[in-house]
Amino acid sequence: MAFKDYDFNDTYFATFDDEKALVTKDIQVYYGDNHAFHDGNLSFSRNKITALIGASGSGKSTYLRCLNRMNDDVARVTGQIMYRGMNINSSDVNVYEVRSHIGMVFQRPNPFAKSIRENITFALKQHGLKNKSELDKRVEESLRGASLWDEVKDRLDKSALSLSGGQAQRLCIARAIAMKPDILLMDEPASALDPISTKNIENTLNQLKKDYTIIIVTHNMQQASRISDYTSFFHLGHALEFDRTERIFTNPHVKATEDYISGNFG
Amino acid sequence: MNPKIANKIADAVIYILVAIVVIILALLIGFILITGIPHISWHFLTSVSQSFSAGGGIRDQLFNSIYLLILTLIISFPIALGSGIYLAEYAPKNWFTSLIQTAIEVLSSLPSIIVGLFCYLLFVIEFQLGFSILSGAIALTFFNLPLLTRSIQESLESVPDLQRQAGASLGLSRWKTITGIIFPIAIPGIITGIILSAGRVFGEAAALIYTAGESAPAISYSNFNPFNPASFLNPMRPAETLAVHIWKVNTEGVTPDASQISSGSSAVLIIVILIFNLGAHYLGKHLYDKMTASK
Numbered sequence: 001m002a003f004k005d006y007d008f009n010d011t012y013f014a015t016f017d018d019e020k021a022l023v024t025k026d027i028q029v030y031y032g033d034n035h036a037f038h039d040g041n042l043s044f045s046r047n048k049i050t051a052l053i054g055a056s057g058s059g060k061s062t063y064l065r066c067l068n069r070m071n072d073d074v075a076r077v078t079g080q081i082m083y084r085g086m087n088i089n090s091s092d093v094n095v096y097e098v099r100s101h102i103g104m105v106f107q108r109p110n111p112f113a114k115s116i117r118e119n120i121t122f123a124l125k126q127h128g129l130k131n132k133s134e135l136d137k138r139v140e141e142s143l144r145g146a147s148l149w150d151e152v153k154d155r156l157d158k159s160a161l162s163l164s165g166g167q168a169q170r171l172c173i174a175r176a177i178a179m180k181p182d183i184l185l186m187d188e189p190a191s192a193l194d195p196i197s198t199k200n201i202e203n204t205l206n207q208l209k210k211d212y213t214i215i216i217v218t219h220n221m222q223q224a225s226r227i228s229d230y231t232s233f234f235h236l237g238h239a240l241e242f243d244r245t246e247r248i249f250t251n252p253h254v255k256a257t258e259d260y261i262s263g264n265f266g
Numbered sequence: 267m268n269p270k271i272a273n274k275i276a277d278a279v280i281y282i283l284v285a286i287v288v289i290i291l292a293l294l295i296g297f298i299l300i301t302g303i304p305h306i307s308w309h310f311l312t313s314v315s316q317s318f319s320a321g322g323g324i325r326d327q328l329f330n331s332i333y334l335l336i337l338t339l340i341i342s343f344p345i346a347l348g349s350g351i352y353l354a355e356y357a358p359k360n361w362f363t364s365l366i367q368t369a370i371e372v373l374s375s376l377p378s379i380i381v382g383l384f385c386y387l388l389f390v391i392e393f394q395l396g397f398s399i400l401s402g403a404i405a406l407t408f409f410n411l412p413l414l415t416r417s418i419q420e421s422l423e424s425v426p427d428l429q430r431q432a433g434a435s436l437g438l439s440r441w442k443t444i445t446g447i448i449f450p451i452a453i454p455g456i457i458t459g460i461i462l463s464a465g466r467v468f469g470e471a472a473a474l475i476y477t478a479g480e481s482a483p484a485i486s487y488s489n490f491n492p493f494n495p496a497s498f499l500n501p502m503r504p505a506e507t508l509a510v511h512i513w514k515v516n517t518e519g520v521t522p523d524a525s526q527i528s529s530g531s532s533a534v535l536i537i538v539i540l541i542f543n544l545g546a547h548y549l550g551k552h553l554y555d556k557m558t559a560s561k
């Protein structure tokens with residue numbers, strides 16, 4: 001696919017003075033010699049949903065994976081990721097700790113080959129939570145949080161592999177929120193699901209917003225406009241625009257964003 | 267040719283090939299069992315072998331085979347587990363790793379007589395372990411390691427990367443992810459590797475003649491002190507296994523009932539291997555179900 005040539009200097013980043021949960025400064029990502037992502041300067045507001053949109057290969061996943069250091073083994077990432085006054089992209093930061101504050105849900109549901117209950121308790125136990133009643137409480141809370149409790153409460157000790165795709169994805173969300181993270185990163189969490197499961201997940205996200213800051217990659221523009229407060233548009237490894245979602249979808253500043261939204265792209 | 271007919275022909279060819287394999291297997295096992303089972307008796311299983319007179323049993327050889335398997339697994343499984351995990355999960359993909367891979371494969375294709383003689387010179391003579399179960403177990407470790415390492419490595423590698431990413435995203439260390447999440451999924455494949463390598467241990471003769479020896483000195487099953495030379499648990503005593511026994515009675519046996527002993531022993535060997543396979547499968551399945559909550 002050949003894109004029209006857009007000027008990477010034609011950018012627009014709206015600023016808002018709400019509280020920030022995460023701020024990235026000058027993020028660059030290199031896969032070997034391939035400079036795959038340029039100049040990531042975005043701020044994510046607390047308890048809001050920010051959507052990352054853009055064509056396939058525009059670097060959304062690449063950027064998202066930096067935020068909880070999941071690129072550590074695959075790519076070189078420079079720049080700063082400020083979280084609670086600390087640069088978590090620094091090499092002396094404890095990545096395990098970072099990831100317990102910044103959770104992630106993947107595109108394809110990936111429950112562990114364990115019981116539904118253990119899917120949630122396994123990591124909690126490894127992080128030192130041993131108290132049985134506290135664990136049970138977390139299981140119920142997180143499953144309720146992911147709108148899955150009613151469907152699975154009678155079979156918590158059955159294998160998680162027996163769940164449908166949509167249920168499995170909600171279990172993965174439950175597993176992530178059971179850690180009580182601050183921030184949830186989601187890479188197209190509903191793209192492998194049918195419309196009803198998608199609807200379920202979207203409702204879940206709207207609920208979760210009260211307690212979490214959510215950054216979500218999506219290809220589905222209706223979805224972005226339905227659920228997100230802010231949206232950033234990515235193109236060929238550059239973030240070109242950031243604004244309130246309704247502005248991005250009604251009145252974008254950047255030509256590339258406008259073309260992408262209106263389907264005149266490439 | 268229309269696809270439907272082509273498909274039918276392909277199906278038929280596959281069925282015929284499978285049938286040939288099954289028939290050969292059934293004939294072989296059937297033959298061994300039919301000629302051997304009539305010679306198996308309680309007396310045969312529980313008495314010691316005789317060098318010159320008829321009526322000898324295989325008690326010690328049978329025990330030696332099983333004991334040798336256990337010792338071999340005790341030595342080789344931890345090493346194979348370590349190297350399998352390293353190769354699958356930690357090793358960088360470079361020339362050094364592929365050199366190790368190749369070395370392992372070469373090891374598995376060494377003729378057993380060569381390994382036997384090598385272990386004879388190094389362990390039996392040089393390290394003065396003498397003809398002993400331990401020397402035999404070390405020799406068998408050479409055959410076992412490649413098979414076990416490979417099967418552990420492949421079982422781990424076949425677990426989707428998404429599982430590792432899920433573990434990492436929850437703040438689990440790589441080691442915890444491997445031991446707690448990846449390993450349980452790999453158990454069935456690892457069990458298959460153990461079964462394959464066990465078959466090799468039960469069936470091996472050439473390498474053992476030079477290492478575990480071909481004599482079966484009298485041992486006591488009530489002496490549980492592994493340091494006592496007469497104890498059945500002593501790993502430093504020479505120990506003829508069932509496979510070596512079969513080879514010996516067929517080549518230099520002078521007992522009048524040599525051929526009956528040979529048939530009976532072969533049948534026992536096959537039955538023991540079958541029992542071991544089924545047992546290992548059952549145990550593996552049980553372990554897998556338990557660790558993965560599937561039933």
Ligand SMILES: Nc1ncnc2c1ncn2[C@@H]1O[C@H](COP(=O)(O)OP(=O)(O)OP(=O)(O)O)[C@@H](O)[C@H]1O
Nearest residue numbers: 031034036054055056057058059060061062063074
């Ligand atoms: N592990 C990797 N190794 C090398 N290059 C990679 C890797 N992952 C992504 N890339 C490259 O980085 C660029 C951005 O890819 P990325 O997966 O971030 O895009 P994306 O916006 O998430 O696309 P999609 O919408 O298809 O998921 C692409 O050119 C891709 O080929």
Ligand SMILES: [Mg+2]
Nearest residue numbers: 060061062187
């Ligand atoms: Mg992506």
